[in-house]
Amino acid sequence: MRPQPTSTEPLAAAPAAHIEAPKEPPRTPKQIARARRKAAAKRVWREYRKNKMGMAGLIILGLFIFVAIFAPLLASSCGLDPTCPSTGPQLQPPTLKYPLGTDDLGRSVLTLTIWGTRISMTVGLVSTAITMVIGTTIGLIAGYYGAWRETVLMRMTDWFLVLPFLPLAIVLATLLGPSFYTVIFVIGITSWPATARVIRAQVLSLKTRPYVERARALGASDWHLVTRHILPNVGPLIFANTVLIVAVAILSESTLSFLGLGDPLHTSWGTILENSFGAGAPFAGNWWWVIPPGLAIVLVVLSFTMIGYALDDILNPKLRAR
Amino acid sequence: MSTRRYLISKVLQALLTLVFVLAFNFFLFRGVGDPVTQLLRGHAGITRQSVEQLQRQLGLDLPLPQQFVHYVKETLEGHLGYSYFYNLPVSQVIAGRIWPTVLLIGLSTLASTALGIWIGIRQGWRRGSRYDQGMLGFTLFTYSMPEFWFGLLVIMAFAVGVGPFPALFPTGGYESTGAGYTGFAHVVDVVNHMMLPFFVLTLSYLGQYSLIMRSSLLETLGEDFIVTARAKGVRENRVLYGHAVPNALLPTMTVTILELGFVLSGVITIELIFNWPGLGLLTATAVDARDFPVLQGLFLLFSGSVIVANLVADLLYSYLDPRVRAG
Numbered sequence: 001m002r003p004q005p006t007s008t009e010p011l012a013a014a015p016a017a018h019i020e021a022p023k024e025p026p027r028t029p030k031q032i033a034r035a036r037r038k039a040a041a042k043r044v045w046r047e048y049r050k051n052k053m054g055m056a057g058l059i060i061l062g063l064f065i066f067v068a069i070f071a072p073l074l075a076s077s078c079g080l081d082p083t084c085p086s087t088g089p090q091l092q093p094p095t096l097k098y099p100l101g102t103d104d105l106g107r108s109v110l111t112l113t114i115w116g117t118r119i120s121m122t123v124g125l126v127s128t129a130i131t132m133v134i135g136t137t138i139g140l141i142a143g144y145y146g147a148w149r150e151t152v153l154m155r156m157t158d159w160f161l162v163l164p165f166l167p168l169a170i171v172l173a174t175l176l177g178p179s180f181y182t183v184i185f186v187i188g189i190t191s192w193p194a195t196a197r198v199i200r201a202q203v204l205s206l207k208t209r210p211y212v213e214r215a216r217a218l219g220a221s222d223w224h225l226v227t228r229h230i231l232p233n234v235g236p237l238i239f240a241n242t243v244l245i246v247a248v249a250i251l252s253e254s255t256l257s258f259l260g261l262g263d264p265l266h267t268s269w270g271t272i273l274e275n276s277f278g279a280g281a282p283f284a285g286n287w288w289w290v291i292p293p294g295l296a297i298v299l300v301v302l303s304f305t306m307i308g309y310a311l312d313d314i315l316n317p318k319l320r321a322r
Numbered sequence: 323m324s325t326r327r328y329l330i331s332k333v334l335q336a337l338l339t340l341v342f343v344l345a346f347n348f349f350l351f352r353g354v355g356d357p358v359t360q361l362l363r364g365h366a367g368i369t370r371q372s373v374e375q376l377q378r379q380l381g382l383d384l385p386l387p388q389q390f391v392h393y394v395k396e397t398l399e400g401h402l403g404y405s406y407f408y409n410l411p412v413s414q415v416i417a418g419r420i421w422p423t424v425l426l427i428g429l430s431t432l433a434s435t436a437l438g439i440w441i442g443i444r445q446g447w448r449r450g451s452r453y454d455q456g457m458l459g460f461t462l463f464t465y466s467m468p469e470f471w472f473g474l475l476v477i478m479a480f481a482v483g484v485g486p487f488p489a490l491f492p493t494g495g496y497e498s499t500g501a502g503y504t505g506f507a508h509v510v511d512v513v514n515h516m517m518l519p520f521f522v523l524t525l526s527y528l529g530q531y532s533l534i535m536r537s538s539l540l541e542t543l544g545e546d547f548i549v550t551a552r553a554k555g556v557r558e559n560r561v562l563y564g565h566a567v568p569n570a571l572l573p574t575m576t577v578t579i580l581e582l583g584f585v586l587s588g589v590i591t592i593e594l595i596f597n598w599p600g601l602g603l604l605t606a607t608a609v610d611a612r613d614f615p616v617l618q619g620l621f622l623l624f625s626g627s628v629i630v631a632n633l634v635a636d637l638l639y640s641y642l643d644p645r646v647r648a649g
Contacts, residue, residue: 159342162632166587167605167624171350171617174609247466254468255591259609273471277595282474283493285482294471301466309462 037232044236047314054310060303064296068117079111080267094288101288103272104279112272113292119268120300123184124250130188131195131249132242136234138192139199144207144226154200161193166255173261180263187252195241202234240311247304254297269293328640336633343625348393351618397622403615407608412619416601422496423593423600426516427585430523435578438528439571442535446570447562449540461529469526470591476522477595491518494597519596526588527581534577539570572643579635583628 048054067074078084087106094101100109142153169186176182206212212229220228256262257270258277272293276282281289384392396402402412445454464472478484481493492515497503503511542548543566551565586602593602601620608616 159339159346162339162583162625162628163343163346164583164586164624164628166590167621170590170605170609171621174612174614174617175350251466251468255470255587258468258470258591259594259606261609270468273468273474277474282477282595283482285478287478290471290474290478294468294474297468297471298463298466302462305462305466 044314048310051310051313053306054313057303057306057310060299061307064117064121064300064303067114068121071114071118075108075111075114077115079108080115082107091284091286091289100292101286103275103289104281109272109289109292112267113269113296116267116269116272116293117296119180119263119266120250120253120270120297123180123187123253123268124246124300127184127187127191127249127253128242128246130184131191131245132238134188135192135195136199136238138196140203140226140230140234142196143200143203144222144230150200153196157193157196160190161197163190165190165252169252169256170259170261173256178261178263180266183253183256183262186256187249191245191248191252195245198237198241199234202237203230206230206233236311236315240308240315243304243311244308247301247308250297250301250304269297325640329637332633332636332640336629339629340626343622343629344394344397345390347618347622347625348390351614402619402622405613405616407611407613407616412615415604415616416619416623419599419601419604421600422598423589423602426519426523426593426598426600427582427589429516430520431527431578431581431585433520434524434526434528435531435574437524438531439535439574441528442532442574443539443562443567443570445532446536446539446543454536457532461533464526464529467526468591469522469588470595472526473519473522473592473595476518480518491515494595496599516598519592519598522596523585523588523592527585530581531574531578535570535574538573539566542566542570545569572639575642576635576639579631579638582631583624586624586628 071077076084076086079086081087082105084107086108088098088102088108090102090104090106092098092102092106098108098110100113102108103112138153138157142150142157169190172186172190173182176186207230212225215225215229253262253268254270254273257268258274260274262268262271262274264271270293273290276286276289276293279289400413402416404410405412405415408415441457445457448454477493480490483489492498495515497508497511497515548561548565551561556565589600590602590605592598593600594606597603601623604616605620607613608620
C-alpha cells in the first residue's frame with residue numbers, strides 16, 4: 001500500500017500553560033487539568049473551523065457516516081440478494097428506478113454502494129483501532145523504558161517496516177482464508193510499525209521534559225507517569241495519526257477485496273469493483289457499475305486525508321510557525 | 323563513526339533483516355498445513371510409503387530448526403520449491419516474469435520521479451500560488467484514489483472507447499498474440515501495450531514525489547545559506563537551481579528508492595487489470611490458485627528487493643551527505 005502520510009515531526013501537545021484563568025478557580029488538580037484540556041480543545045476547534053480543507057473533509061465524512069448508519073432506511077437490504085423481488089433487469093444503464101443502474105445479477109448498484117459504505121467504513125475503523133493499540137503500546141514501551149526493550153522493539157519495528165505491505169497482507173489473507181474478520185485483522189496487524197515509530201519519537205522528547213522529571217522526583221510510579229503525563233500529551237499526535245491511518249486502511253481494504261480476499265458475503269466497495277471486473281464490466285462499457293464504488297472510496301479517503309492534514313496544520317507547531 | 327564502520331554496520335543490519343525475512347517466510351507458510359498433503363492433493367494411488375518418501379525428500383521428517391537450516395540452504399541455492407499450479411520450479415516461474423515488471427516499474431518510476439521533482443520545485447518556489455494550490459489538490463486526489471480503479475477508468479476511456487471516440491490502445495497484455503512481430507515492430511507493439519499501465523502508474527505515484535520535493539525545498543529555502551546567497555546578490559534563478567534544489571534533492575532521491583515497496587504493491591493490481599504478464603499478475607493468479615510455494619517465493623523476492631533498496635538508499639545518502647556519516 002502507499003506510505004502513510006504521517007508527519008515526521010513530532011506534534012507538540014497543545015500548550016496548556018497560558019490560557020486565561022477560569023472564572024471560578026477549580027480546587028483539585030484533576031479539575032484544573034480537565035478545565036485546561038477543555039479550553040485547549042475549544043481553541044483547536046476554533047482554529048479548525050477556519051481551515052477550509054478540514055471543514056470540507058468533515059462535511060464529506062459526515063455524509064458518509066450518515067449513509068453508513070441509516071443504510072437500512074436509504075435502501076432495503078433485500079436489494080443485496082439476487083433473488084429479491086426488487087431486483088431489475090441485468091446490466092441496465094441508469095434509469096429513474098435504478099439511479100446507478102444494475103449489475104449482472106440485476107441488483108441496484110446504488111443499493112450495493114450504500115450498503116458497501118457500512119462494510120468499508122467498519123473495516124477501516126476497526127483495523128485502525130487495532131493498528132493504534134499495537135503501535136501506541138510498542139511506541140510507548142520502547143520510548144519510555146529505553147535500554148534493551150527499546151532495542152528489541154525498535155529492531156522488530158524496523159523489520160516489519162521493511163516487509164512490503166500489500167504482499168504481506170495478501171499472503172496473510174490467503175493463508176487465513178477470505179472473511180470479514182481476516183481483512184480487519186490483516187490490515188490491523190500489518191500497518192502498526194509507522195505508528196510505533198512516530199509515538200516513540202514523541203515519547204522520547206516528552207520524557208525529558210521538566211514536568212515529567214519533577215513528577216518522577218516526587219515519587220510517581222511508571223504507571224502514573226505514563227497514564228497521567230505521557231499519554232495525554234501524545235494524545236493529539238495519536239489522534240491526527242489515527243485519522244490518516246483510517247484513510248490508508250480503507251484503501252487497503254478495497255485492494256484486498258479487489259484481489260478476491262474480501263468476504264464474499266459482506267459486500268464492500270472493493271467487492272463491488274471485484275465483481276464488476278470479474279464480469280468484464282469495464283470492457284463492456286458498463287461504466288455505471290465501475291464508477292460509483294470507486295468514487296465513494298476516493299471521497300471517503302479524501303475526506304479522512306483532508307481532516308488529517310488540517311489537524312496536522314493546527315496541532316503541529318513547527319508547521320504553524322512557517 | 324568512521325565511514326567504513328558506518329558502511330559495515332549498515333550492511334550487517336541489512337543481512338540481519340534478510341535473516342528475519344527468511345525466518346518469517348519459513349514459519350508463516352508452515353502455518354498453512356502439511357506441504358506433502360498439498361502436493362499430493364488430487365493425486366490417485368497415494369501410499370503411506372510414497373508419503374514418507376516425499377517427506378524425506380522435502381526434509382519434513384527432520385526437527386523444525388533443522389528444517390529451517392535446510393530451507394535457508396535451499397533458498398540460497400536458488401531452490402524455492404515447486405509450484406502446484408504451473409508444475410514447474412518456483413524459481414523458473416518467477417524468472418520468466420521478472421522482465422515485464424522491471425520494465426514497467428523502472429520506466430514509470432523514472433517518469434513519475436522526474437515529473438514529480440519538476441512539479442515539486444515549481445510548487446515550492448511559488449508557495450501558495452494558484453499552481454501550488456491546484457497541484458496540492460491534484461496530489462491529494464491521486465493519493466486517495468485506488469490505483470486499480472483509476473486503471474479501470476483508463477481502460478474504459480482509452481482501451482474500450484467512450485461514445486464516438488474510438489479505442490486508442492489495447493486493453494491488456496504484453497504484445498499482440500500471434501502477430502509474430504520482430505525487431506523494431508515488436509518494440510513498437512510492446513510500447514503500445516505498455517502505454518496505459520505506464521500512464522496509470524506514473525500518474526498514481528507522481529503526487530508523492532512532488533509532495534516530498536515541495537516540502538524538502540521549502541525546508542531548504544528557510545536555511546541560513548539561502549539568506550546568505552540572496553544577501554550577497556545571487557540571482558534568484560541561481561539561488562533556486564544552484565543552492566536550494568541540489569540540497570533539497572537529497573531526501574527526495576532516497577525516498578524515491580524507499581518507495582519501491584509501495585510501487586511493488588501498486589503494480590500487483592495494475593498488472594492484474596492490464597493483464598501484464600509480470601510478477602504482479604503472477605501474485606494475483608497465485609492468490610486465486612492458492613499456489614503457496616509461488617506466493618512464498620514472491621514474498622521473499624519482494625521483501626528482499628525492498629531490503630536491498632533500503633541499503634542502497636542508506637549508502638547513497640551517506641555518500642551524498644557526509645553529515646549522516648558523522649552523526
